[in-house]
Amino acid sequence: MSLPRDLLLRAYRQMKTIREFEERLHVEIQTGEIPGFTHLYSGQEAVAVGVCEHLSDQDWIASTHRGHGHCIAKGCDVQGMMLEIYGRRDGLCKGKGGSMHIADMTKGMLGANAIVGGGPPIAVGAGIACKIAKCGNVAVAFGGDGSANQGTVFEAMNLAVVLRAPVIFVFENNGYSEHTGASYAVGSGDIAGRARGFGMPAETCDGSDFFAVYDAMAKLLKTARAGGGPATLEAKTTRFFGHFEGDPMLYRAKDEVARHREQMDCLQIFRDRVGKEGWLQSAELDAIDTDVMALIDSSVAKSRAAVPPSASDLLTDVYVSY
C-alpha cells in the first residue's frame, strides 16, 4: 500500500538533504576550514528518515557520534548545523559543541553523543518522562553495531524492559565499529537476538530500504506508544565513508564501497521503488534534488563567511549562573 504523497516527498527530501550535507562535508573537509574530526552518515539515510518520519517534536531521540543524519531527520535546522560544524557563533550550539554534540531540545533531539553507548541510558530517561506524562510519546536511542557491545546499552535495555518505558533501540549495523568488523566484534552477530534476550520484541530490516525501515518501525512503535514497553530495530546498512573523515579504510576490500554505492544506495532504491509503483514522478524528485543542492550550497557559503565565537563566549554556558 502506498504511503501518502507528501510523506514520500518529504522522506526523499530528508534523505537527499542528509546525503548532500555529508557528501559536501566530505569535500569541504579537504579544505581544512572545518575544525576537528567528523563522522559521516552517507549510506545510512534510510534508517534515520525511516525512523524519524514516525516521530513528532514531542518524541525524543538520542544520537551518536555519527549524528548528522539523525539531526536532519529529526528536524534540526540545516543551516544551524552547518554553522555549528564550522565552529561558528551562530551555530546550533554557538560553536561550542561541534559535529559530535549537535542538539536541539525544541525538536526533541537530545544530542549527538561522542561516547559510544552514552545515548541509550539518556533515551531511557526521556522515555520515563514520556511514560509519566502518559502522552503516548516515545524516545528512540540510535546506536551502531559498536554500541551493541557496550554494557551501558545493555543496562539501558534492561531498565527499559523493567520499567516498560516507551523506548525504541535502533541499531544501525553498518558492519564496522571503527576499524573492526562486526563479524569479529559482535559475539553472536545477532543484535536483534540480544534484544529479545532482554524480553523485548525486536525486528531486523534492510537499512538501505526506506520502506523496510518505515514499516518495521511502525510495527514496533504501535506497541511502545500503547504502553507495551520497549522494542529494538536492527537495520543492516553500510557507510559510504570511513569511520571518520581521513580514515584510509584499510580494513575494507578495495571495491567494497563502490559496490555498496552501486547496490545499497538507499536514495536509488527509493527512486526505483516509487517509480516502479508509479507513486512519484522522477521530475518531482529531480526538483527536490535541485532545492537540496541550493540549500547545501547556501549553508556552506554562509558558514564559511560567518563569524567565529568571541573569546568571551568561552566563559558562558558552563552553569546556569555563567
Next chain:
Amino acid sequence: MRQISMRDAINEALHLEMARDPRVIVLGEDVSGGAGGTSGQRDAAGGVFGVTKGLLPKFGEDRVIDTPISESAIIGAANGAALAGLRPVAELMFADFLGVCFDQVFNQAAKFRYMFGGKTSCPIVIRAATGAGMNMGAQHSQSMYAMVTGVPGLKVVVPSNAYDAKGLMLTAIRDDDPVIFFEHKALYPRKSDVPEGDYTLPFGEANLVREGEHVTVVAIGRMVSFAEKALDALAADGITADLLDPRTLSPLDDETIYESLDNTGHLVIIDESPPRCSVAADIAGLVASNAFHSLKAPIVQLTPPHTPVPFARELERAYVPGPQAIEAAIRKMLKESRAAS
C-alpha cells in the same frame, strides 16, 4: 527546637520537594525496595540507609522508581529525564559507585549545557553515601568529591550536619545545574536542630561554625564535628579558631577563607580524602595564590595517607584524621609558628 537525624532531615527535604514540585522524581536501586520479593511488601528498604523511606507510599511508582543495579542506566536515565523536563534525584547508594557510571556524570551531565550552547540545563541531583569509619572496606568508604569538584559544570555539596543537609538538599533539587550530594554515612544518625517546613541554604557560602583568633580551620563533611572536638580541647589552653565549613566544594567560597586568614594568619585544612589532588590541596593552592601574604606559617593539610581505605578497625581509625590528630596538628603548627617569629 526538635532534633532529627541527618537521615530524617534529607528524607524530609525529599518529601517536601516532591509534594511541592510534581517534576521531582526519585530513582535508584532499592529507593523503595521489595519489588519482586516474595513477601509482597513494598518500601521494604527505603534506600539502603533509609533516606528515601516513605516516598513510594506517598508519591507512587511513577515518581519513586526502583531500578536494577545498573548505575550507568540510573544516572543516564536521570540525565535524559532532566533534559525532558523532570527534576530527578538519583541515588547512587555508595559514592564509590561513581566508578561504574562516571561517563554519565562527567561526560554527559556536566557538559550538556556547554556543549549545547546554553540551550538546555540538566537539573539532576545525584545522592551518594560517602566516607570511612564504618569498616566497609576500600570500595564502600572513599571520599570521592575531589574527582567531581574538578569537573566544570558540576556542583558538589558535602553537608556536615542535619540542618545543613535539609536546606542544601532543597537548594540542590531546585538548582538547574547537576549537583552531586555527598552524604557521610557516619553522619546519618547524628541529630541536630532542624526546623520543620521549607528552608534553603545557598550554595557557595561557607558556614562560620566558630569564631576565634589564632587559626583558621577549614573542615569538610564529617571532619567538621571532629574539628569541633579538637577545638573544645584547645579552648582550655586559650587557643581559639575560625572553623569554616565550606558546605559546597563547587562553587567554593574561597573569599571567606581569605578574610579569616587576614585575622588568624594560620590555616589548617582537614579533608577525609587522600592527599594528592584533593580538595585540601586545591584550597591550599588557592590560598597560596591569593592570600599568601596573610600566612604566618606553612599551610597544614591534615588528610589520610595516600592509601586505599583499609578494613580493620585499628587501621581505619589510623586512616581517618580524628579529633586528637587535629588537636595535635594545630598545637604543633602554633608552637612552630611562635618559635619562628
